[in-house]
Amino acid sequence: xxxxxxxxxxxxxxxxxxxxxxxxxxxxxxxxxxxxxxxxxxxxxxxxxxxxxxxxxxxxxxxxxxxxxxxxxxxxxxxxxxxxxxxxxxxxxxxxxxxxxxxxxxxxxxxxxxxxxxxxxxxxxxxx
Numbered sequence: 116x117x118x119x120x121x122x123x124x125x126x127x128x129x130x131x132x133x134x135x136x137x138x139x140x141x142x143x144x145x146x147x148x149x150x151x152x153x154x155x156x157x158x159x160x161x162x163x164x165x166x167x168x169x170x171x172x173x174x175x176x177x178x179x180x181x182x183x184x185x186x187x188x189x190x191x192x193x194x195x196x197x198x199x200x201x202x203x204x205x206x207x208x209x210x211x212x213x214x215x216x217x218x219x220x221x222x223x224x225x226x227x228x229x230x231x232x233x234x235x236x237x238x239x240x241x242x243x
Contacts, residue, residue, distance in 0.1 A: 126165060129165035133158070133163065135189065138151060142186055155177050200231050206229065207230070209228075211223060212226065
């Protein structure tokens with residue numbers, strides 16, 4: 116019983132990791148999150164390991180609310196990593212930019228270029 120339970124939990128954990136990778140890819144390609152459900156179904160169709168189809172029993176993590184929460188968690192992890200790098204860097208430069216989107220909402224972006232272990236990294240943070 117313990118082995119079966121552990122195996123089921125591991126498969127569910129792997130499914131969530133794969134879904135988070137899909138969400139990250141969709142976001143990095145500027146594709147809408149409502150495509151996640153069909154992306155999951157396609158991944159199941161091509162027999163991608165650990166992916167369950169949306170018609171399988173159990174939670175699929177393919178709804179819009181969950182997708183946004185996972186995307187926020189990924190963004191927070193990336194932001195935390197940038198702040199950790201900045202705390203240990205030897206030098207950095209910053210640049211601010213402000214733009215207005217189609218809905219006339221203003222966005223401020225902070226670009227950061229920093230030296231870390233003799234390698235220059237360029238990152239940006241979106242500020243509200």
